[in-house]
Amino acid sequence: MLYREAGQFKTSYAADQAIFTIPQDRAAFWILLALGFIAIPLVASEYVLLTIMIPFLVFALAAIGLNILTGYAGQLSLGTGGFMAVGAFTAYKLTTALPGLDIVFVFLLSGLVAAAVGIVFGLPSLRIKGFYLAVATLAAQFFLIWLFNKLPWFSNYSPSGVIGAPPRAALGLVTVTGAEASPVAKYLFTLAFVAILALAAKNLVRGRFGRSWMAIRDMDIAAEIIGIRPLNAKLSAFAVSSFYVGIAGALWAFIYTGGVEALAFDIDRSFQILFMIIIGGLGSILGSFLGAAFITLLPILLDRGGEALGLPVPVNVLTNLEDMIFGGLIILFLIAEPRGLARLWQIGKEKLRLWPFPH
Amino acid sequence: MQNGKTLGEPLLEAREISLSFGGVKALRGVSLAIRRHEILAIIGPNGAGKTSMLNVVNGFYHPQQGTITFKGETRRAMRPHQAAAQGIARTFQNVALFKGMTTLDNIMTGRLLRMKRGLLWQALYWGPAEREELAHREAVEKIIDFLEIQAIRKIPVGRLPYGLQKRVELGRALAMEPELLLLDEPMAGMNVEEKEDMCRFILDVNDEFGTTIALIEHDMGVVMDISDRVAVLDYGRKIADGPPDAVRADQAVIDAYLGVSHG
Ligand SMILES: Nc1ncnc2c1ncn2[C@@H]1O[C@H](COP(=O)(O)OP(=O)(O)OP(=O)(O)O)[C@@H](O)[C@H]1O
Ligand SMILES: [Mg+2]
Numbered sequence: 001m002l003y004r005e006a007g008q009f010k011t012s013y014a015a016d017q018a019i020f021t022i023p024q025d026r027a028a029f030w031i032l033l034a035l036g037f038i039a040i041p042l043v044a045s046e047y048v049l050l051t052i053m054i055p056f057l058v059f060a061l062a063a064i065g066l067n068i069l070t071g072y073a074g075q076l077s078l079g080t081g082g083f084m085a086v087g088a089f090t091a092y093k094l095t096t097a098l099p100g101l102d103i104v105f106v107f108l109l110s111g112l113v114a115a116a117v118g119i120v121f122g123l124p125s126l127r128i129k130g131f132y133l134a135v136a137t138l139a140a141q142f143f144l145i146w147l148f149n150k151l152p153w154f155s156n157y158s159p160s161g162v163i164g165a166p167p168r169a170a171l172g173l174v175t176v177t178g179a180e181a182s183p184v185a186k187y188l189f190t191l192a193f194v195a196i197l198a199l200a201a202k203n204l205v206r207g208r209f210g211r212s213w214m215a216i217r218d219m220d221i222a223a224e225i226i227g228i229r230p231l232n233a234k235l236s237a238f239a240v241s242s243f244y245v246g247i248a249g250a251l252w253a254f255i256y257t258g259g260v261e262a263l264a265f266d267i268d269r270s271f272q273i274l275f276m277i278i279i280g281g282l283g284s285i286l287g288s289f290l291g292a293a294f295i296t297l298l299p300i301l302l303d304r305g306g307e308a309l310g311l312p313v314p315v316n317v318l319t320n321l322e323d324m325i326f327g328g329l330i331i332l333f334l335i336a337e338p339r340g341l342a343r344l345w346q347i348g349k350e351k352l353r354l355w356p357f358p359h
Numbered sequence: 360m361q362n363g364k365t366l367g368e369p370l371l372e373a374r375e376i377s378l379s380f381g382g383v384k385a386l387r388g389v390s391l392a393i394r395r396h397e398i399l400a401i402i403g404p405n406g407a408g409k410t411s412m413l414n415v416v417n418g419f420y421h422p423q424q425g426t427i428t429f430k431g432e433t434r435r436a437m438r439p440h441q442a443a444a445q446g447i448a449r450t451f452q453n454v455a456l457f458k459g460m461t462t463l464d465n466i467m468t469g470r471l472l473r474m475k476r477g478l479l480w481q482a483l484y485w486g487p488a489e490r491e492e493l494a495h496r497e498a499v500e501k502i503i504d505f506l507e508i509q510a511i512r513k514i515p516v517g518r519l520p521y522g523l524q525k526r527v528e529l530g531r532a533l534a535m536e537p538e539l540l541l542l543d544e545p546m547a548g549m550n551v552e553e554k555e556d557m558c559r560f561i562l563d564v565n566d567e568f569g570t571t572i573a574l575i576e577h578d579m580g581v582v583m584d585i586s587d588r589v590a591v592l593d594y595g596r597k598i599a600d601g602p603p604d605a606v607r608a609d610q611a612v613i614d615a616y617l618g619v620s621h622g
Contacts, residue, residue, distance in 0.1 A: 013496045014489070203484035207492060208474045211460070215468050218457035225417060225455075226535060227443030227472040236478070283459065 019202055036191050041184045049183040050256075052296060057194045058251045059292035063276040064201050064285060065244030070274070071282035072205055073237035074217025075125050079137035081269035082144035083242045084249025085262055086114040089154045091250035092260045095166050095177075096156055103168040103177060107193070107250050114246020115239040117144075122238030126231060141267055148262040155260070162261060165254040177254045186255050193251065197244060202285045204240065213237050214283070245273075278330050281340030290341040298322060367395030369428075370539055370571050376415055376425035378408075385411040386422065387595040393539065398565050399573045400586035400603075404615060407592040409575045410452055413541045416573075417449050418442040430538070444472060448537035450528045452544045452575075458517035462527050465516055466502060469534025470495040502530050506560060522553040529560065540564065542574035546581060554578070558585055583607065591615065 020026040040053065066080050090110040094101060101109075121140040125133050148154050155163045167178025175181045176189040204210055212233040215223035220230060253260040272295065280291020299322050306313035313321065337343055369392040378386040385408045393399050401409050414420040416427065421436035428434075429445060448469075457465050474495060480488035503509055506526050511519060516527055525545060532540055545561065546554045562585055564570050576582050582589060582603065589606040591599040593615040599606050606612055 013493050013500070017489075017492060017496060200482035203482050204478070207481045207484060207488070208471055208476070209478065209481055211464055211468050212471055214460050214464070215457050215471075218459050219455050222451070222455035222457065223468075224439040225419070225443055225449055226468055226531065227440045228468075229440050240478070 017206075019206070033195070036195075037188065041188060044187075046183045049187045052300065053187055054190050054256050055252075056292055056296040057190045058248050058256055059273070059276060059296060060289045061194050061197060061251065062245050062248035062273045063280065063288035063292050064198060065241045065246075065248060066273050067277045067280075067282065067284065067288045068201065068205070068213070068244065069237050069241035071277055071284065071287075072210060072217065073213035073234065073241075075122075075234060075237060076130065076134040077137040077241070078134050078267070078270045078274070079121060079140040079144070080245055080273045081265040081267060082141040083114050083118055083245040084252060084269065085144055085148055085265035086117045086242075087111060087246025087249035088253035088260050088265065089148055089262075090114065090246070091254055092156075092163060092165070093154065095168055095254075099166075102172060103170050103254070104193075106168070107247050107254075110250040111243040111247040114249070115243040118238040118242025118245075119235050122235050122242075125234045125238065138267070141270055145262050145266055162259060164259050168254075177258075179258070181255075190251055190255055193247070197247065198285060198289075201240075201244065205285065209236060209240070275326055275330055277340075278333055278338075279326075279340055281342030282338060284339065284342035286345070287340050287342030290345070294341065295326075298325065369393065370395045370430065371416065372428040373412075373416065374426050374428070376412070376422045376427075378411055378415060378420055378422040384595050386415070388425070389592070389595070389597045391590055391597065391600070393571060393573050394588075395571055396565070396569055397571060397587040398561070398585055400582045400589045401573060401575045401592060402577070402579075402582055402589060403592035408595040409592055410543055411595075412592065413449060413543055413573070413575065416442075416539075417447050417541060443535065446535075446538035447541065448532035448535040448539070449541035450525070450532050450543060450545060452547065454521070454524045454528050456516045456524055456528055456531070459515060461513050461515055462508060462519070462530075463499065463503070463512045465527055466499045466530045466534045467495065469531040470499065472535065499534055502533050505533075505563070506530050507556075522549050525549065525557070526560075529557075533564065536568075538571060540570050540572045542572065544575050544577065546576060546578060554581065561585060579607075 015021065020029055040049075044053065062080060062084060065083075066077060069075050069077050087107075087110040090113040091106050094106045094109055095103070098106075121137065124136040128136060152158075164179075165177045167175050167180055170176045170189050174185045174189075176185050205213070212223070212228045213236075215226070215228055216230060216233045216237075223233065224230060249265060252264065257264060276291030276295050277288060278291070279294055280289070281287025299318065302318055302321060302325075303313065306318075333340055371393040373389065373391045376386050376389045376391075377384070389408070389412060391401075391412065401412060403409050411420060415422050418437045418439045418441060426433050426435055429447070457468065460468075474491055476488040476491050480486070484492070503512060506529065508523065508526055508530065511523060511527075516524055519527065525548075529542070529545065532542075542561070546557050549557065558581060561572060561574070565572050574586075586603055588601065589599070589603050590597060591606060591609075591612050593611075598611045598615060599609045601609075
């Protein structure tokens with residue numbers, strides 16, 4: 001009897017600790033995965049795969065990375081673009097120096113190099129906070145981009161400075177980079193990579209590491225008295241965050257644009273990823289996806305919306321309109337709902353659960 | 360001894376602790392021993408240096424003079440996370456919880472020092488990592504039951520009323536399974552009923568787990584009821600130390616509380 005009861009306890013905590021505790025959520029998750037891995041490759045056009053789905057996934061990965069650092073650990077960073085560039089250029093150097101190395105390992109190693117660089121630029125966080133830390137990460141951003149532009153070694157002394165991603169296969173199976181790679185292969189590879197890393201991130205944030213990051217974010221004094229070493233918590237956040245961001249940079253260059261250039265990772269990119277996590281939700285993996293989807297889709301929807309209304313919007317007006325909408329939304333979210341779209345989604349679900357009875 | 364339990368040798372001995380902030384002398388040569396298994400109350404008027412004393416003990420403040428011997432090891436100063444690793448837990452006068460996290464997660468953070476699985480295991484959340492997490496979850500559930508806070512498990516602590524926040528903070532400290540528990544005004548701002556609950560928890564912790572407790576409290580009724588020994592601070596000096604009844608009758612203590620001139 002006693003043994004059984006202990007067993008019961010255990011399974012119930014295990015179930016309670018699961019990512020999706022509600023059956024409908026779990027079902028929705030599997031349906032989404034099936035859509036992503038089966039339905040979309042079958043029906044989506046090359047255009048949709050290459051210009052919507054792939055950038056969306058890469059953005060989502062970068063947003064997860066920044067969310068770990070800023071949303072979970074509370075360390076504001078404006079250096080996301082710089083760390084993406086570290087990942088992209090490391091991947092380039094690795095593929096050219098070691099042509100036989102599988103692209104999966106190239107990307108993972110690029111992430112590790114970005115993590116190491118992240119730790120170095122995370123060191124000031126042990127002393128400074130908030131605004132001053134943001135300025136320090138801004139310095140990292142400018143320094144890294146300057147470095148990649150300045151030293152021709154990073155682009156293998158290419159005279160034009162424009163370097164194409166060489167064709168490489170994933171796990172020796174299909175070519176996923178370079179001009180010959182098929183859009184479906186590129187898309188599925190990116191999706192698999194992002195899905196696995198997102199799951200790993202979810203596991204991290206709900207476990208020991210996530211709790212120590214949130215503890216440092218919410219109250220560093222109390223974190224220290226329960227035995228958390230600020231050094232370990234902050235630097236591990238910088239490392240894991242930069243790992244994700246670095247891989248996102250490598251995917252961006254190798255799979256999305258097909259070329260490596262520092263300009264793609266300038267300060268605008270850092271702000272763009274920051275806006276994603278503000279709109280999507282600080283401290284939420286789901287929010288990282290929502291924010292990335294929002295920022296990828298908004299320009300397209302504006303464009304299509306204008307056309308549908310018979311008012312073709314000129315490109316320059318479109319970008320201005322985009323900026324205005326982003327600006328307005330960011331202010332709105334910061335004031336009204338700092339936890340973003342993910343929180344709105346949660347509130348909606350809670351309401352739906354009680355519907356039609358208002359509590 | 361009020362309840363007839365036997366007190367052990369000193370678990371912690373602070374000797375001649377002096378601490379000042381610029382011109383303010385918060386502690387002036389205070390010596391204080393905390394013996395195993397006792398409940399020691401530290402009392403005194405506002406600004407007497409009570410919180411400062413706890414801050415010195417758990418490494419928050421580094422005194423200019425004096426030494427601290429904990430579990431036979433003497434030191435001048437250490438960092439709070441080292442104190443935590445050695446078995447000292449505490450709560451704060453103004454609740455210091457992780458506001459964005461749920462009750463459960465807050466108390467789970469108390470187990471962090473005991474969780475060993477590395478980053479890769481955590482990312483996989485599989486096998487040993489999952490078993491470790493669930494084992495600690497079980498330990499934390501026992502604390503949640505003990506403190507009768509099952510209903511607020513999944514609520515972010517920022518949304519809880521003050522009295523419950525204090526209880527969660529105690530839970531987080533208990534999750535560390537400390538040898539020495541420091542409580543800074545655990546009953547401040549509570550109503551009578553909440554105070555009674557908190558007294559019961561403190562006595563039970565001391566009784567069931569044998570935890571040594573040093574607490575700061577202003578409510579004399581509570582102090583007389585639950586403490587084995589009382590130390591009185593006034594203007595950074597220790598002016599009395601002994602059983603509750605003796606301290607209550609002490610002329611220096613009465614003077615301090617009535618505000619008779621200080622030398
Ligand atoms: N970090 C600090 N910086 C400057 N002065 C401090 C600091 N901490 C405490 N003090 C001063 O030290 C003295 C003792 O303060 P402490 O907080 O220890 O008193 P207390 O006995 O806990 O009082 P209370 O009952 O009001 O909590 C006070 O004069 C206080 O102003
Ligand atoms: Mg105090």
